[in-house]
Amino acid sequence: xxxxxxxxxxxxxxxxxxxxxxxxxxxxxxxxxxxxxxxxxxxxxxxxxxxxxxxxxxxxxxxxxxxxxxxxxxxxxxxxxxxxxxxxxxxxxxxxxxxxxxxxxxxxxxxxxxxxxxxxxxxxxxxxxxxxxxxxxxxxxxxxxxxxxxxxxxxxxxxxxxxxxxxxxxxxxxxxxxxxxxxxxxxxxxxxxxxxxxxxxxxxx
Amino acid sequence: xxxxxxxxxxxxxxxxxxxxxxxxxxxxxxxxxxxxxxxxxxxxxxxxxxxxxxxxxxxxxxxxxxxxxxxxxxxxxxxxxxxxxxxxxxxxxxxxxxxxxxxxxxxxxxxxxxxxxxxxxxxxxxxxxxxxxxxxxxxxxxxxxxxxxxxxxxxxxxxxxxxxxxxxxxxxxxxxxxxxxxxxxxxxxxxxxxxxxxxxxxxxxxxxxxxxxxxxxxxxxxxxxxxxxxxxxxxxxxxxxxxxxxxxxxxxxxxxxxxxxxxxxxxxxxxxxxxxxxxxxxxxxxxxxxxxxxxxxxxxxxxxxxxxxxxxxxxxxxxxxxxxxxxxxxxxxxxxxxxxxxxxxxxxxxxxxxxxxxxxxxxxxxxxxxxxxxxxxxxxxxxxxxxxxxxxxxxxxxxxxxxxxxxxxxxxxxxxxxxxxxxxxxxxxxxxxxxxxxxxxxxxxxxxxxxxxxxxxxxxxxxxxx
Numbered sequence: 283x284x285x286x287x288x289x290x291x292x293x294x295x296x297x298x299x300x301x302x303x304x305x306x307x308x309x310x311x312x313x314x315x316x317x318x319x320x321x322x323x324x325x326x327x328x329x330x331x332x333x334x335x336x337x338x339x340x341x342x343x344x345x346x347x348x349x350x351x352x353x354x355x356x357x358x359x360x361x362x363x364x365x366x367x368x369x370x371x372x373x374x375x376x377x378x379x380x381x382x383x384x385x386x387x388x389x390x391x392x393x394x395x396x397x398x399x400x401x402x403x404x405x406x407x408x409x410x411x412x413x414x415x416x417x418x419x420x421x422x423x424x425x426x427x428x429x430x431x432x433x434x435x436x437x438x439x440x441x442x443x444x445x446x447x448x449x450x451x452x453x454x455x456x457x458x459x460x461x462x463x464x465x466x467x468x469x470x471x472x473x474x475x476x477x478x479x480x481x482x483x484x485x486x487x
Numbered sequence: 488x489x490x491x492x493x494x495x496x497x498x499x500x501x502x503x504x505x506x507x508x509x510x511x512x513x514x515x516x517x518x519x520x521x522x523x524x525x526x527x528x529x530x531x532x533x534x535x536x537x538x539x540x541x542x543x544x545x546x547x548x549x550x551x552x553x554x555x556x557x558x559x560x561x562x563x564x565x566x567x568x569x570x571x572x573x574x575x576x577x578x579x580x581x582x583x584x585x586x587x588x589x590x591x592x593x594x595x596x597x598x599x600x601x602x603x604x605x606x607x608x609x610x611x612x613x614x615x616x617x618x619x620x621x622x623x624x625x626x627x628x629x630x631x632x633x634x635x636x637x638x639x640x641x642x643x644x645x646x647x648x649x650x651x652x653x654x655x656x657x658x659x660x661x662x663x664x665x666x667x668x669x670x671x672x673x674x675x676x677x678x679x680x681x682x683x684x685x686x687x688x689x690x691x692x693x694x695x696x697x698x699x700x701x702x703x704x705x706x707x708x709x710x711x712x713x714x715x716x717x718x719x720x721x722x723x724x725x726x727x728x729x730x731x732x733x734x735x736x737x738x739x740x741x742x743x744x745x746x747x748x749x750x751x752x753x754x755x756x757x758x759x760x761x762x763x764x765x766x767x768x769x770x771x772x773x774x775x776x777x778x779x780x781x782x783x784x785x786x787x788x789x790x791x792x793x794x795x796x797x798x799x800x801x802x803x804x805x806x807x808x809x810x811x812x813x814x815x816x817x818x819x820x821x822x823x824x825x826x827x828x829x830x831x832x833x834x835x836x837x838x839x840x841x842x843x844x845x846x847x848x849x850x851x852x853x854x855x856x857x858x859x860x861x862x863x864x865x866x867x868x869x870x871x872x873x874x875x876x877x878x879x880x881x882x883x884x885x886x887x888x889x890x891x892x893x894x895x896x897x898x899x900x901x902x903x904x905x906x907x908x909x910x911x912x913x914x915x916x917x918x919x920x921x922x923x924x925x926x927x928x929x930x931x932x933x934x935x936x937x938x939x940x941x942x943x944x945x946x947x948x949x950x951x952x953x
Contacts, residue, residue: 299805300680300780304919309900313551313565315525315572317633327921356801358681361714362919363898364616365523366632384681387716388616388630395634445648447509458634459536462642465503465511469539469644472502472513482606482737482745483515487542 283397285455289378290424291351295415296341301355302362303389307371320367321374346420352379354411359400360389369396379425381432383408394448397455399427407440414438427452489755491652492721493687496627496752500610502644509646514639515609516626518595519546519582521573522900523614527637528576536641538580543643545604546577546584549594550900554863554890557587566900593866593892596620596834600704601868603733607722607749612639617834617916619710622719623703624726625752627687629716651761653686653715657694659768664950666844667702668836668914668933670694670766671709672774672784678764680782683715686762689754690720694768700729701840708835709916712781721753775821775946776918776931778809783918785821787936787948793817812920813928814908822946824930828911829860829941830923831887831934833897836914837865839872841934845914846878848938848949854886855944861888861903863895887941899923912940 311323359382369392381401393400414436432440477484504510551566561567577584585592607625614636621628710718772786794806864870879889896903897915907926918929
């Protein structure tokens with residue numbers, strides 16, 4: 283995983299609530315066995331017209347949002363299924379940061395596993411971000427993970443919270459499996475104990 | 488100190504809790520299917536890692552599989568490759584796989600309990616959000632992404648922060664025409680689709696205790712639609728009776744010991760929850776969703792809401808968008824909405840009890856001419872049981888199609904999908920835009936409501952219908 287330290291990029295606006303993973307990446311694209319190549323299908327049903335052309339009414343198709351890497355969206359972003367194809371598609375399209383008032387739990391987790399930074403802000407902060415982007419489409423936001431701050435050309439400086447361990451993981455681009463495996467002795471010990479106290483969990487090993 | 492069911496399971500599974508790190512939680516059971524696993528197997532291969540505990544894994548093919556002409560070659564070559572990849576991966580790692588021709592094959596959340604693979608007090612994960620289903624057994628069960636699938640395969644653990652707890656207490660007697668599906672939809676309608684975010688929901692109260700295991704699974708299955716990663720119900724005699732004698736459950740003396748332990752898991756009297764929600768079961772009428780989110784739901788005798796009547800502008804906008812997509816006008820009686828398609832199936836409502844309820848409703852009647860209705864049992868054991876009871880005959884005599892098991896039209900990854908603009912009464916769990924096909928309009932209901940809609944060609948208030 284690529285480390286995430288600081289990022290500056292065009293912020294696109296998707297002012298919709300409850301954007302679900304079926305919208306982010308519709309199911310007809312889930313049959314692939316790779317992690318790459320999902321960006322072309324991101325928001326497929328909203329993004330393209332029946333004839334395959336870009337839907338001019340879809341927010342992300344606005345010319346000013348071309349090349350956007352920061353997505354600012356409404357409440358409960360990423361609800362629905364656990365498909366990691368959703369963050370894979372966002373990342374493949376170019377998004378590195380997603381800002382909303384809340385995220386669905388599984389999607390939120392999945393972002394961190396892929397080097398995407400999901401940022402929760404309060405309603406007021408989201409509104410001021412949206413207002414500024416709306417009035418200055420195509421402008422960039424800077425997200426400094428080390429300092430935990432979002433800054434805008436209009437002078438906004440919005441601090442955000444992040445779990446310290448997750449922050450460290452992102453900053454270092456850590457291999458989380460390798461991290462957990464350093465506790466393999468403790469895992470062995472746990473299993474040994476459980477097999478003696480709850481043997482019925484181990485009958486088929 | 489008093490503890491909740493969740494806290495007891497959590498504490499008994501913490502491997503280590505280092506300062507400044509997310510705790511490491513041990514995972515007892517891992518369910519696998521074709522869609523969310525290939526990249527995890529591949530990740531293991533690249534990193535030259537092995538699967539730590541193959542016996543903890545049960546794999547199936549369910550999302551992409553066809554529900555008719557199952558012996559014919561699969562035409563979708565990409566889906567075919569995904570199924571073949573699972574077969575190959577399971578063979579390579581010596582995992583138990585119920586492939587398409589296995590007699591125990593079916594939807595992962597139907598077959599795992601059916602085989603007795605899930606016990607109270609376990610931690611259970613699957614690369615599928617509806618893993619919440621298994622909380623019905625008093626286990627801690629939740630959906631994970633593919634990176635976490637790989638993590639569990641390699642380490643048998645997950646880095647997991649402790650969740651908040653929500654108690655949903657449902658007291659009283661559920662009216663005769665209402666089901667666990669209606670409880671689920673009523674709860675989501677009350678707390679919203681993000682109401683449970685960050686929480687584990689425990690369902691309790693006399694109405695919950697009275698539910699069968701199948702109904703409990705339906706209810707816990709939908710916890711994710713309320714935003715909660717997991718729903719759970721304390722194990723009791725109903726749980727033990729269901730589990731006893733299944734292929735994976737312990738026997739003899741060990742069974743008694745296990746039950747004695749399982750009995751200690753229930754939430755202690757006076758244990759604290761972060762949040763409590765109360766519902767009176769007696770007031771839960773049959774529910775129908777009218778929008779594109781499971782929280783956009785009303786009682787069958789109500790009307791499609793007016794966007795202007797919502798409190799804030801966001802909700803007004805959401806309602807307006809939903810009605811435009813669904814092709815509905817405010818003020819329309821829900822019971823007057825015609826349907827083109829009926830889908831009875833999915834990990835929410837495809838167990839034997841669901842089949843029985845739908846068949847009871849359809850018996851001796853005929854599917855409306857305007858409706859295509861399909862019944863997709865959740866597994867081959869469910870299908871065989873239903874056929875032994877003659878339910879398939881009841882359905883086909885009434886004009887329903889009786890299909891082979893699979894996820895089918897819940898997410899339309901196979902050929903079972905709606906055309907743009909078609910309206911479906913569906914016993915599945917998500918009414919998102921495009922879920923059952925691009926432009927498809929989904930209304931979530933119980934199996935009884937779905938079967939009645941198939942007969943009448945529109946929704947009906949089954950409380951005054953025969």
